[in-house]
Amino acid sequence: MSRIKAFLGYSCAIFAVPLVLATFMGYELLAGELVALTGLHVHPIYSGGEVAQTIQYEHYQTLIHRPVFDGLLGQRERGFIQIRWQMTDANLPQSLDEQVDFDADGSNDFRIHVDTATQEARIEALDRRVLSVGQVFHVPDGRIVRVHLRRTSQ
Amino acid sequence: MVTNHDTRTRSLPKAILLTLPILLLMALMVTGGQPVPTEPIRLIPLIVAYVFTVGLFFLIVYTGRTHRYRSVLFVIYAVAFVMTFIPNLFELRGSMAISETEMIQGHTPFCHMVIPMTAIPAALSRTIIFPGSMLEGFAAIGSMLVLWLGASITLGRGWCSWACFYGGLDEGFSKIGRKPLWKNIDRRWTYLPFAVLLVVALASTATLSPQYCAWLCPFKTVTEYAEVTSATTLVQAVVFVSLFAGLVVVLPILTKRRTQCGLFCPMGAFQSFTNKLNIFDVRIDPDKCVRCGKCEKVCPTFSMDEGSIRRGKTRLTCTKCGRCIDECPKGAISYHVKGTPAGARPRLARLLFVYPAFLFLAIMGSGMIQGAVYRVLLLATTGRLVE
């Protein structure tokens, strides 16, 4: 028994060097495998959630993400919806306007206006669950904004 | 000076032979499999990094002293990391501070210190509570997780002395001065890293935000930090700079121990549990040990005490740095492969550990050293640290 344990111990120890090499040589490939196997992903409160709707305009497109109320396991009372305006072949116009129906009930829930020169955003809430708009983030290919929401109407 | 007769390779040809695998592997890893660059500003750093790392390994094998030469590489690696990382940040975004704009795009580099805070949410909901990217960009989450997993399986908490690019700063400052000015540290503080781990892990889970990064990580002082735009971020900045000054600079100088690593770091506490899985540990031969207590006095991370010495092994927090092994006057302490008899074939056990451990350190370190030497040459030739 002690011989078997020693054999196993030395075998594992010898395996350490190939493991180190495999770690460094293959970490990008292994990272992809790890992510695919585990389903790990960045939490939506950081990633903004999946894109639910894409609206094409002449020189840009608007990406409207799904509402994010994700907590650890359930849903939080407060959340947001992320909107991204992305240039396609020209600069963004100075004025961006969007009407958003985030709960897909057929009626718009808010209107948002962004001034791309001053990086200011204004919101007109059409639903009681719409709370406020955050700052405008000026990213290399456009603008990102998060509109703060409440999950329930009370 | 203590010479470790048990593990010293007495023959020069034999030491060279044992160094040969590292010579070959490092030649592959230091170039990344690419052709050797010809322009001097790229070639010189590569040669320096290669010769330096291989030379140190030779000395480890030939002299039988692990800690002395590991420490040199470990400290230089940490300094080189800072010298590489900060200019890189200035090239990318013109500042060490990371803005919310960068975070919302998922551009925050993933640091291993975040791992303990992301563990519970990742286990419960398969989400990573960090504003980074899973597979894209510099220090993507997936890549860093793979590196960490590889190191944890191979080294356990040896990560803290053979892989962590922050630990060398702590260790470097602990080398300043000849004698410790503050010797008696209440042993209960050695449990503080676990307490910090418990609190930040639960707080991060509750708030879905990495709380150690936000509030406590001292190493933001030499890497990157959230832009100071409010009273809260200002307080956070004061806290992390103070912790760096206290735990990474002042206390290591006073105590000649790694106080950040041994008395505060929750990542270190987290890694301690991986020592249970790792195949290597450090053992004390009771037949040789004379209970002089020197190992307890010199251990940088407080991983030796009366109880552990009596049991013939280190505490769970051992980082396998090799210092106690080098300093033991009776050669009673050695690296050990689990499953084998304690004290049996210490030279073999040491080699089996040092090869993967040094390889990990050398691969990580050589990249940073190349980067640092490159920056120095850039400064010397152009007067600028950034491109």
Place this chain on the structure above:
Amino acid sequence: MVLANGFLLGLASGGACLAYCAPVLVPYLLGEDRTMRGSALLVGSFLGGRLVGYLAFATMAWMTQVALVQDLPHRTIVTGVITVGLALLLIAYGFAGPMRDCRTSCASVAVRRFQMPRPRLTPVLLGLLTGASLCPPFLLAFGSAAQLPQLWQSLLFFIAFFLGTSVYLLPLPFVGLAGRHDAIRTVGRLAAGVVGLFYLYSGIMSVIAGIQ
């Protein structure tokens, strides 16, 4: 009806209550060497203190007729001061208490001199201060209770609310079993101190916000 409404509100808010109480109660339970029965008594004491805090505010709600809740700056100052009190208690418990796992030679003179006695009042005080720190579910209940016409109805509502939220805290005595190990006990106490430091910052910022 009052009982049912209070209890249901408590059940609905229990998760949030657990999130507010756990940072205080979990380190404390880990820091004590108790049997299952002992841990249950500690949790009971904590809940008792919390109930006293709730009932005190229930009485205030009825007497002031919601004035305290609507008057935001004062509420923030009160919350801040109570949180600072809780923080100081946690810091004292965590960093200045005796360390049974530590041999006498390793505890410093300063620590031995500044040892905090561990009276039975500690869990009650912790519960009282946690309950009185006006967590969001409590504020919700406070608003509902203040609208009831009679004091006894307010008190009954709060007792029912308290019972509803306490359901989520019932499994916590099992956490206390880990405190049988010396190392875990030390970690628990230090964790209480670390939580205290966070609360100290939070309390001070609340007081400053309230003053401004």
